[in-house]
Amino acid sequence: MATIAPQSVRSTVDPTGKRDNTFKVRKRKSNRTVGDWFILLAAIIVGLLIVVPFYLIIINSFKTAGDYATGGALQWPAQISFDGITKFWNRVNFPEKLWNSILISTVVAFLAMIVSVLNAYAIGIGRVKGRTWIVVLFLLANVLPQEALLYPLYFMFKSIGLYDNVWSVIIIFTVIQSAFGTYLLSSVYGTFPKEILEAASLDGASRWTILWRVIVPISRPTLSVLLIFFFIWTWNEFLIPLTFLVSNSNQTVPIAIASLQGDRLMDVTTTSASALLGLIPTLIFFLIFQRTLTRGITAGAVK
Amino acid sequence: MATVPLSQAKPGRTQGSAGDGPTPKKGGRLNLSGYWLYLIPGFILITLIVIVPLVWNIYLSFTSYRGIRPPKWIGFDNWIELFADGKFWTSFGNSVALIIAMVIIPTLVGLVLAAMLFDLIGKKFGGRLASFLRATYYLPQILPVAVGAIVIGWILRPDNGALNEILGAVGLSGLEHNWLGSPDTALLSIMAVMVWIQIGYPVVIFMAALQRVDPELYEAAELDGANWFQRFRSITVTIIRPEIFVVTLTSTIAALKVFGPIYTLTRGGPGNSTIVPSYYSYSEFFQSQQVGYGATIATALTIVIVVVSVFFIKAQNRAEEAESDR
Incomplete structure (x- = not known):
């Protein structure tokens, strides 16, 4: 099973390879062959193919439907128009959806992190009995298809009156995300230096104090990766x-956008604008957290 | 607040362990009793939100339940129906198509792209260019899948969509098509959406893994006359095998769970040409009100996912053992 060492979580990705290669790199840089240029070209073409859909969505979100009808999808807008965007913005009351998504994702990220830290403290540092099975249980919770929990959860939340309430979603995702967090943090805490813990307990610190004053601050880099991941994963969730x-007033951004597809009032540029508004928030997170994210994505897979 | 007595109870105990502390070489361990208290909140939550619903759902798969009157026990009837249900098998067939689109293609292409970026572009054209291209490939991964699906769905629009326009512009108007609306291309279109969304994930993981490859190994192989492909296969693929396992496992699970793109783009249609197990069970729950049967589909999907995961992990462990025996 892939386990994650804290060092790998902290180390950054350096795409140029190992540092001590710089000399060789310089030596080679001059002998680029024709083949190398072809491979570069191929890599750029793949990149363009991946970006073209974004480009098309961006240019067409700023067209009027008439402009689209005459110029088609590929032409630059004849005139920048915010019609599609404003139409969709007002129709779904976009700020409200944005707020729902931010509220749900933020609360889930923090609650799930707290639960993960408590679980991982017991498993990774406390080494409670049967911890392997406990980790497997949490991992299972993360691997399960949500459909297998869907109807009973629907029934449960309906009977306690939390159906159609953002808190139902918050509670469910706190558990699902913390299941992954427990798995990851337990292995990180499993390698936590014992000397630090011993020193702290010699100073008379209680277990509770050690957790919040020693362990949490030291593992902050890992925790911040988790926090961002929990936020984005929850933001992107769909089925639940x-x-x-x-x-309508409780919906998140992806749900509001998806549920209007195929609606009669959605003309071609409004649909494009809906996709644009759906991708802008995640694009912003990506730009803000790019470094942390690349660290985290790779940390998850590295042994 | 409930933690206050807890923290007060601690010092006494830790003092005890502090007594062992000064001789860390001999005893050298902290008092480990009582840590299970920290598992209580997590355990209560996972029991209520995962274990109880899971067991409940398995129970429902043995009942006839339409969501109104209490479930009626019918034994294995749903399961027998499931095995004879062509729609169910179609949905799993489509899952296999999604595995091709989300696991096989992205892993193979991702390996080549990662090797290209890391070995060649990173070294000969500079790391900045390589990491820029990597970020470009990763871009669709950050979108909510439903939004990613809408982006591609928009391009595949039947009447005035961008793809049909491009085909017309390059003189291939004969290929213009209602991509998502015809049974012959709907599944292929969904697969294209998933390839686009998924491709960046293996690239990023594999590029990080490639940093473990010792360049001297490569140079030695080069001197021995191994060509690029031979080096790639015998050195790169061997060294980053753990990452290949992780990527294939996580992507296979994701492929079996696909729901959002189907819901937003085709709702399983036209006909059943894009139905997948998760959408099938959802529609049984909330559209046909056949909750018992929906639970059966969901349980079957769960079993498949658990079996696939166990199989993968076992295979990986075996590969690791074989490796360490060498």
Whole structure:
């Protein structure tokens, strides 16, 4: 099973390879062959193919439907128009959806982190009995298809009156995300230097104090990666918010956008604008957290 | 607040362990009793939100339940129906198509792209260019899948979509098509969406893994006359095998769970040409109100996912053992 060492979580990705290669790199830089240029060209073409859909969405979101009808999808807008965007913005009351998504994702990220830290403290540092099975249990919770929990959860939250309430989604994702967090943090805490813990307990610190004053601050880099991941994963969730947040005013951004597809009032540029508004928030996170994210994505897979 | 007595109870105990502390070489361990208290909140939550619903769902798969009157026990009837249900097998067939689109293609292409970026572009054209291209490939991964699906769905629009326009512009108007609306291309279109979304994930993981490859190994192989492909296969693929396992496992699980793109783009149609197990069970739960049967599909999907995971992990462990025996 892939386990994650804390060092790998902290180390940054350096795409140029190992540092001590710089000399060789310089030596080679001059002998680029024709083949090398072809491979570069191929890599750039792949990049363009991946980016073209974004480009098309961006240019067409700023067209009027008439402009689209005459000029088609590929032409630069004849005139920058915010029609599509404003139409969609007002139709779904976009700020409200944005707020729902931010609220749900933020609360989930923090709650799930707290639960993960508590679990991982017991498993990784406390080495409680049967910890392997406990970790497997948490991992299972993360691997399960949400459909297998969907109807009973729907029934449960309906009977306690939390159906169609953002808190239902918050509670569910706190558990699902913390299951992954427990798995990851337990292995990180499993390698936590014992000397530090012993020194702290010699100073008379209680276990509770050690956790919040020693362990959490030291593992902050890992925790911040987790926090960002929990936020984005929750933001991107679909099935459970779709099922639980039925009324318009509770919906999250992806649900609001998806549920209007195929609507009669959605003309071609409004649909494009809906996709644009859906991708802008995640694009912003990506730009802000790019470094942390690349660290985290790779940390998850590195042994 | 409930933690206050807890923290007060601690010092006494830790003092005890502090007594062992000065001789760390001999005893050298902290008092480990009582840590299970920290598992209580996590355990209560996972029991309520995962274990109880999971067991409940398995129970429902043995009942006839339409969501209103209490479930009625019918034994294995749902399961027998499931095995004879062509729609169910179609949905799993489509999952296999999604595995091709989300696991096989991205892993193979991702390996080549990662090797290209790392070995060649990173070294000969500079790391900045390589990491820029890597970020470009990764871009679709950050989108909510449903939004990613809408982006591609928009391009595949039947009447005035961008793809049909491009085909017309290059003189291939004969290929213009209602991509998502015809049974012959709907699944292929969904697969294209998933390839686009997925491709960046293996690239990023594999590029990080490639940093472990010792360049001297490569140079030695080069001197021995191994060509690029031979070096790639015998050195690169061997060294980054753990990452290949992780990527294939996580992507296979993701492929079996696909729901958002199907819901937003095709709702399983036209006909059943893009139905997948998760969408099938969802529609049984909330559209046909056949909750018992929906639970059966969901349980079957769970079993498949658990079996696939166990199989993968076992295979990886075996490969690791074989490696260390060498």
